[in-house]
Each structure stands twice: as structure tokens, then as C-alpha cells.
Amino acid sequence: MGCESKTWLILSLVTVMVASIMQHSTVLGESQVPCIFVFGDSLSDSGNNNNLPTSAKANFLPYGIDFPATFPTGRYSNGRNPIDKIAQLLGFQEFIPPFANLNGSDILKGVNxxxxxxxxxxxxxxxxxxxxxxGLQLLHHRAIVSRIAHKLGGLDKAKQYLSQCLYYVNIGTNDFEQNYFLPNVFNTSRMYTPKQYAKVLIHQLSHYLQTLHHFGARKSVLVGLDRLGCIPKLRVNGSCVEDKNDAVFLFNDQLKSLVDQFNKKILTDSKFIFINSTSIIHDKSVGFAVTHHGCCPTNEKGKCIRDGIPCKNRNEYVFWDGIHTTESANLVTAITSYNSSNPAIAYPTNIKHLVQSNTIN
Incomplete structure (x- = not known):
């Protein structure tokens, strides 16, 4: 397949997304769920790190170069991230605002x-x-739930309202890439085997998800981790590092099992789905031409160099920098997560069916 054909295939997915938005949001302002709450890391961050004392921020060019704003927002991509696009598919007219900069935003529509x-x-x-x-994100959510309860006239009414919302959880990458895979900084790889570590993470995540359930969550999306051994930053001589991929697969397998446990035994009044992100953007049939390195020039940490000049053919790249994906890849992830009928990707159902499902309050 030539580059022109690959670019056409990717761009054709844009048409699919626009058609889906028009089909499911025929009335201006109508959305399939009343609100979306987003929990995660840089794959979903929309500006919460901008004012934190950290090197982990993306509020400078070339980040955001294709985002529909006059300045970088703090998203770790050239444009929108997957949850931005999922929100559009669900009929939201505005992006879900970051907790750190609500600025009078309507919290009844959700918070990132x-x-x-x-x-x-x-x-x-x-x-x-x-x-x-x-853990801190959940504390922030607890504060938002209190504000929503005040607006709606009580906690019971708030929980009833919140039970219809979508909860998007995409986290765990940094527990490996910025923890377990750094033995000179953290001791987790000496304390646990990869299987044990995955179990410890899932146990803690389970506790956090049950806390979310206590505050009204009934429809949750749990996103699996990408093949971290294949991200540009961690490749060795251009090749994937399979032991790192194997560690991620152990986590994903246990995350999928957690979805089954919640749906069938633990939180049966709720609906959980698992999105296997590793099976989406690495599918060769999608048509990305460049998968081994990022579009922007990067430093040793895999981040874009400030004001660096990125590639021009961004639609052909999977990765934007050494870690994060391009808007084109994010578009593919969002569309596939929303409507895929492949159980290897969306299990046991997709986001579209999840938000249409009935739950018991």
C-alpha cells in the first residue's frame, strides 16, 4: 500500500467520525450521556499539569500545533487526545474541562x-x-461530587444523576514506564516479579474503582496499556523490547479479568468494559506508514523539544513524540473504542453500547 493510499485510509476515518457525530447528535447540545469523568495520565491530560512544578507538561509548541486553539493546552499530542474524540462521538459540543482550570465550567457535564x-x-x-x-484524582472527584450534590439538592439525587454518566479510566503506563522499568530510581522491580506487580496494581485499581462506584459510577471504561516495549523511547536499535511488552500483557490480562469480576460478581449493578488499545493503532490494516519513531524531534526523555519543527505528514505517523500518539492515531483509537464489534478490542461490548445500557441504581 503506497503512502497516498495509507493517508487516504486514515483520512477516511475522519469522515466516519463526522458521520457518527451527526447520526448520534442530531440536536445541538444533545449528548448520549449527561457527563463524562476522566481519570488517567498524559494520554488523557488536557492541562492539569500546566501549573505544577514538574517536567511532565506539554504546554508549549510543537504540542498542540493542530489543536483548534490559539495556544497549546497541555495535551501531549499535536491535537486532540482519544477522550476528546470519544466525547465528540457521544455528542458533546465542548471538551471536558481539566480540574485545574474549571473557570466556571458546567461541572454537571463532567471533569477531566x-x-x-x-x-x-x-x-x-x-x-x-x-x-x-x-488516589488524589479520586479526592478531587469527591470534591466535585459534593458540589454536584449541592447543585442538585442532595447526595442521593447526585448519585442518581451520576449513575448515567461515563467514567473513563486510562492509567497504568507510568507505573511501568516511570516506575517498574526504572530500577535505578524505584525498587518495585526488585520487590515484585512482573506477574506479582501486575496483581498489586490491579488490586489497588480495584479499590479505587469501588470508591468511584460508591460515589455513583455505574458505566466505566477501563483502557488497557499500549505495548510499551514498542514506543519509540523504549525501542532498542529500532526493535521492540519484548520483556517490557510481556509485563504490560500481564497487566492487561488481569485488567480484563477484573472487568469480568466486577460485571459478574462484585459490582453487578454496574457495567464495565475493557478497551484493548494494543490491538487498535498497531493494526497494520489501519495504514500508518511510520510506526518506529515520533513526528517531533525529542529529548532523552522522549518529549518534544520546545519549539522543535515536527514532520509535515503527521497523518502517517502513529507516534507524536517518543511516548504519545498523534491526533490521527488518537482518532482511530476513539472510533474503534466507540463502535468496534471485535471482542479482542472492546470487551464485552463497546462504548456506544455501554452508554445505552441500563444499570440498577
């Missing part, structure tokens, strides 16, 4: 708590500076 370098474990990514780990 994701923080670059954050992990499930509180120490993950801490060597880069401050971040908002998942």
Missing part, C-alpha cells in the same frame, strides 16, 4: 482529572516532579 506522569501508585512519575496520582 488526568495528570501527566501520574500512576496508580503514588510514587510513579514522582522523579519528574509533582503529579496528581489516581
Amino acid at each position: 482529572y488526568a495528570s501527566g506522569s501520574a500512576g496508580i501508585r503514588k510514587e510513579s512519575g514522582s522523579q519528574l516532579g509533582h503529579n496528581v496520582n489516581l
Whole structure:
């Protein structure tokens, strides 16, 4: 397949997305869920790290070069991230605002708590500076739930409202890339085998998800981790590092099992789905021409060099920098997560069916 054909294939997915938005949001302002709450790391961060004392931030060019704004927002891509696009597919007319900069935003439509370098474990990514780990993100959500309860006239009414919302959880990358894979900084790889570490992470994540359930969450998307051994930053001589991929696969397998446990035994009044991101953007049929290195010039940490000149053919790249994906790849991820019927990608169903499902309050 030539480069022109590959670019056409990727761009044709844009048409699919626009058609889906028009089909599911025929009335201006109508959305399939009343609100979206986002928990995660730099893959979903929309500006929560901008004012933190950390090197893990993306509020400078060339980040955001294709974003529909006059300045970089703090997203770790050239444009929108996957949850931005998923929100569009669900009919939202505006982006879900970051917790750090609500500025009078309508919190009844949701909040993005994701923080670059954050992990499930509180120490993950801490060597880069401050971040908002998942535990702190839940504390922020608790404060938002209190504000929503005040608006709606009580906690019971708030929980009833929140039970119809979508909860998007995409975290765990930094527990490996900025923790377990750094034996000179953290001791986790000496304390645990990869299988044990995955179990520890899933156990802690399970506790956090049950806390979310206590505050009304009934429809949750749990996103699996990418093949970290294949991201440009961690490749060795251009090749994937398979032992790092194997560690991620152990985590993903246990995350999928957690979805089954929640749906069938633990939180049966709720719906959980697992999105296997490794099977989406690495599918060769999608048509990306460049998969081994990023589009922007990067430093030793895999971040874009400030004011560096990125590639022009960004639609042909999977990766934007040494870690994060391009807007084109994010578009593919969002569309596939939203409507895929392949159980190897969206299990046991997709986001579209999840938000249409009924739950027991």
C-alpha cells in the first residue's frame, strides 16, 4: 500500500467520525450521556499539569500545533487526545474541562482529572516532579461530587444523576514506564516479579474503582496499556523490547479479568468494559506508514523539544513524540473504542453500547 493510499485510509476515518457525530447528535447540545469523568495520565491530560512544578507538561509548541486553539493546552499530542474524540462521538459540543482550570465550567457535564506522569501508585512519575496520582484524582472527584450534590439538592439525587454518566479510566503506563522499568530510581522491580506487580496494581485499581462506584459510577471504561516495549523511547536499535511488552500483557490480562469480576460478581449493578488499545493503532490494516519513531524531534526523555519543527505528514505517523500518539492515531483509537464489534478490542461490548445500557441504581 503506497503512502497516498495509507493517508487516504486514515483520512477516511475522519469522515466516519463526522458521520457518527451527526447520526448520534442530531440536536445541538444533545449528548448520549449527561457527563463524562476522566481519570488517567498524559494520554488523557488536557492541562492539569500546566501549573505544577514538574517536567511532565506539554504546554508549549510543537504540542498542540493542530489543536483548534490559539495556544497549546497541555495535551501531549499535536491535537486532540482519544477522550476528546470519544466525547465528540457521544455528542458533546465542548471538551471536558481539566480540574485545574474549571473557570466556571458546567461541572454537571463532567471533569477531566488526568495528570501527566501520574500512576496508580503514588510514587510513579514522582522523579519528574509533582503529579496528581489516581488516589488524589479520586479526592478531587469527591470534591466535585459534593458540589454536584449541592447543585442538585442532595447526595442521593447526585448519585442518581451520576449513575448515567461515563467514567473513563486510562492509567497504568507510568507505573511501568516511570516506575517498574526504572530500577535505578524505584525498587518495585526488585520487590515484585512482573506477574506479582501486575496483581498489586490491579488490586489497588480495584479499590479505587469501588470508591468511584460508591460515589455513583455505574458505566466505566477501563483502557488497557499500549505495548510499551514498542514506543519509540523504549525501542532498542529500532526493535521492540519484548520483556517490557510481556509485563504490560500481564497487566492487561488481569485488567480484563477484573472487568469480568466486577460485571459478574462484585459490582453487578454496574457495567464495565475493557478497551484493548494494543490491538487498535498497531493494526497494520489501519495504514500508518511510520510506526518506529515520533513526528517531533525529542529529548532523552522522549518529549518534544520546545519549539522543535515536527514532520509535515503527521497523518502517517502513529507516534507524536517518543511516548504519545498523534491526533490521527488518537482518532482511530476513539472510533474503534466507540463502535468496534471485535471482542479482542472492546470487551464485552463497546462504548456506544455501554452508554445505552441500563444499570440498577
